[in-house]
Amino acid sequence: xxxxxxxxxxxxxxxxxxxxxxxxxxxxxxxxxxxxxxxxxxxxxxxxxxxxxxxxxxxxxxxxxxxxxxxxxxxxxxxxxxxxxxxxxxxxxxxxxxxxxxxxxxxxxxxxxxxxxxxxxxxxxxxxxxxxxxxxxxxxxxxxxxxxxxxxxxxxxxxxxxxxxxxxxxxxxxxxxxxxxxxxxxxxxxxxxxxxxxxxxxxxxxxxxxxxxxxxxxxxxxxxxxxxxxxxxxxxxxxxxxxxxxxxxxxxxxxxxxxxxxxxxxxxxxxxxxxxxxxxxxxxxxxxxxxxxxxxxxxxxxxxxxxxxxxxxxxxxxxxxxxx
Amino acid sequence: xxxxxxxxxxxxxxxxxxxxxxxxxxxxxxxxxxxxxxxxxxxxxxxxxxxxxxxxxxxxxxxxxxxxxxxxxxxxxxxxxxxxxxxxxxxxxxxxxxxxxxxxxxxxxxxxxxxxxxxxxxxxxxxxxxxxxxxxxxxxxxxxxxxxxxxxxxxxxxxxxxxxxxxxxxxxxxxxxxxxxxxxxxxxxxxxxxxxxxxxxxxxxxxxxxxxxxxxxxxxxxxxxxxxxxxxxxxxxxxxxxxxxxxxxxxxxxxxxxxxxxxxxxxxxxxxxxxxxxxxxxxxxx
Numbered sequence: 001x002x003x004x005x006x007x008x009x010x011x012x013x014x015x016x017x018x019x020x021x022x023x024x025x026x027x028x029x030x031x032x033x034x035x036x037x038x039x040x041x042x043x044x045x046x047x048x049x050x051x052x053x054x055x056x057x058x059x060x061x062x063x064x065x066x067x068x069x070x071x072x073x074x075x076x077x078x079x080x081x082x083x084x085x086x087x088x089x090x091x092x093x094x095x096x097x098x099x100x101x102x103x104x105x106x107x108x109x110x111x112x113x114x115x116x117x118x119x120x121x122x123x124x125x126x127x128x129x130x131x132x133x134x135x136x137x138x139x140x141x142x143x144x145x146x147x148x149x150x151x152x153x154x155x156x157x158x159x160x161x162x163x164x165x166x167x168x169x170x171x172x173x174x175x176x177x178x179x180x181x182x183x184x185x186x187x188x189x190x191x192x193x194x195x196x197x198x199x200x201x202x203x204x205x206x207x208x209x210x211x212x213x214x215x216x217x218x219x220x221x222x223x224x225x226x227x228x229x230x231x232x233x234x235x236x237x238x239x240x241x242x243x244x245x246x247x248x249x250x251x252x253x254x255x256x257x258x259x260x261x262x263x264x265x266x267x268x269x270x271x272x273x274x275x276x277x278x279x280x281x282x283x284x285x286x287x288x289x290x291x292x293x294x295x296x297x298x299x300x301x302x303x304x305x306x307x308x309x310x311x312x313x314x315x316x317x318x319x320x321x322x323x324x
Numbered sequence: 325x326x327x328x329x330x331x332x333x334x335x336x337x338x339x340x341x342x343x344x345x346x347x348x349x350x351x352x353x354x355x356x357x358x359x360x361x362x363x364x365x366x367x368x369x370x371x372x373x374x375x376x377x378x379x380x381x382x383x384x385x386x387x388x389x390x391x392x393x394x395x396x397x398x399x400x401x402x403x404x405x406x407x408x409x410x411x412x413x414x415x416x417x418x419x420x421x422x423x424x425x426x427x428x429x430x431x432x433x434x435x436x437x438x439x440x441x442x443x444x445x446x447x448x449x450x451x452x453x454x455x456x457x458x459x460x461x462x463x464x465x466x467x468x469x470x471x472x473x474x475x476x477x478x479x480x481x482x483x484x485x486x487x488x489x490x491x492x493x494x495x496x497x498x499x500x501x502x503x504x505x506x507x508x509x510x511x512x513x514x515x516x517x518x519x520x521x522x523x524x525x526x527x528x529x530x531x532x533x534x535x536x537x538x539x540x541x542x543x544x545x546x547x548x549x550x551x552x553x554x555x556x557x558x559x560x561x562x563x564x565x566x567x568x569x570x571x572x573x574x575x576x577x578x579x580x581x582x583x584x585x586x587x588x589x590x591x592x593x594x595x596x597x598x599x600x601x602x603x604x605x606x607x608x609x610x
Contacts, residue, residue, distance in 0.1 A: 045416075049415065049416065051415065051416055051419045051420070053360070053423055094595065095595070097599075098595070098598040098599040098602060099598055099602075103356075104415050104419075105352075105356075105358045105415075105419075106598060106602070108358065108360075109358065109549040109553070109594075110595060110598055112546065112549075113546055113549065113550070113591040113595065114591065116542070116546060116591060117587075117588050117591040117592060117595075120584065120587060120588050121585075121588055124585065185414075235542060239427060242420070242423070246420055250416055280431050280435045283427055283430075283431040283434075284427075284428060284431040284432055284435060286424075287424045287426070287427030287429075287430075288424070288428055289424070290421075290427065290428075291406065291420075291421055291425055291428060293420065293424075294406070294410055294417045294418075294420040294421035294424060295405075295406055295409055295410060295417075298413060298414055298416055298420070
């Protein structure tokens with residue numbers, strides 16, 4: 001386990017040094033960003049088992065905040081990042097407080113409704129760019145603008161953020177919160193009867209998740225330098241987080257990273273093979289993958305790997321016993 | 325007069341909301357599954373109407389039943405292919421399953437029909453009714469009337485017939501129903517057929533005056549969520565009253581705040597209701 005983690009970390013650190021060129025550098029940064037978003041979603045969707053289908057609301061708020069600060073006051077976009085996080089946390093409270101008293105379905109329905117609500121409002125509000133969206137600084141004025149030509153600086157910033165999220169998730173997973181979340185996910189009623197403060201820990205998971213998703217949105221906006229309602233708050237933003245986490249394995253530490261390592265190259269390939277018109281086919285594929293995971297392998301690839309490993313060990317064990 | 329006109333339009337559209345929301349609440353009440361692809365079922369009903377009109381030159385008497393047949397087949401296949409295997413599993417499998425299905429159906433329609441808006445010829449159900457100065461288009465009137473009759477029919481079927489009692493028996497206690505000689509699988513598949521057929525007919529009927537586009541299902545599904553949250557868990561009469569109410573609220577807010585923000589008002593109301601009365605305006609605490 002420890003060796004595996006070390007190898008993954010080493011591979012991620014070395015990636016831009018091995019695969020050079022703008023194409024691979026950008027794909028690496030996209031991959032890490034997808035892993036950050038999915039890992040953030042995974043805290044509430046995977047560990048606490050509360051399925052959000054509207055996480056785009058936090059991503060969008062996070063993405064808009066830095067570009068708003070730049071557009072209105074010409075300040076460094078970076079200054080808007082904490083503002084985005086604060087607004088995201090407030091929205092998370094508005095969505096989470098009422099729905100966490102109810103069954104999980106209500107939370108799912110409310111998340112998608114609020115994400116749509118914000119998307120429509122932002123798309124019709126001139127102060128935040130309406131349907132056109134917002135731009136970041138075209139030319140870096142100071143290093144604080146975080147505007148780089150190459151994707152490599154973004155790559156290492158994203159890697160650092162991902163390390164923080166995964167480190168924090170690891171610590172929480174093995175502490176009190178992790179046990180409470182697993183209990184809630186397995187049976188909310190049983191958890192409550194054993195004295196788990198269910199609502200408080202669901203809200204805690206949502207707040208952590210919302211904060212980091214907002215950060216992911218900010219990082220996206222800083223790198224791309226442009227945001228519009230669809231790329232910030234669109235349903236497909238939520239879809240990408242969900243499918244990335246679900247493919248790798250919900251409620252596992254490295255599942256989202258594994259999902260991103262498979263999906264981002266796949267998406268890059270389908271988009272460059274099929275051109276812009278291929279995006280529809282990409283989402284048919286995404287939908288199909290999600291259905292197949294739900295039907296046959298709700299634990300994702302990490303769970304599948306574990307089961308195959310156990311089976312292989314069992315077989316090897318039997319073979320040894322047989323030989324002896 | 326304008327206000328009455330808006331309310332009349334809202335009630336007619338609300339009856340259609342009631343029809344497809346009744347299917348959503350039926351599935352939810354019976355097996356505790358939220359169908360995130362329900363809006364896509366409505367969308368497919370719209371495209372069935374479009375195909376029937378464009379290639380077979382049929383009218384509402386053809387595309388209504390055609391949508392019901394196509395969608396009930398789809399509903400049964402979805403039940404046996406997906407829902408049966410995930411309904412007693414972890415919640416993530418249920419939500420991801422129907423959510424993935426929604427994505428799959430939406431982008432299949434996108435791929436097959438393109439992103440452009442399609443409309444049906446406006447003389448399919450010709451005429452306008454003038455009731456004391458309130459003008460009501462015949463397409464809207466036909467859709468509202470059909471939806472109202474079918475929603476009430478669904479309620480009567482659930483409460484007054486042997487099939488309805490068997491459906492309720494399965495949702496109350498699966499094992500006890502099996503001991504009484506009821507096959508739960510058949511009943512649940514029937515519920516999916518009914519639910520999807522209702523969505524399909526609703527879609528086919530509004531296709532006569534609504535824009536037809538692959539992504540229309542998302543806002544329709546959200547409307548259905550709001551209707552179900554207002555009307556209460558698993559209640560068809562609740563869905564009927566809430567559907568009419570949401571139709572009127574939406575029409576009035578389109579008039580007051582402009583058509584773009586009409587959904588914003590409805591979604592905000594949804595979150596508001598969850599805060600103050602989570603069991604729904606008409607629902608009881610389960």
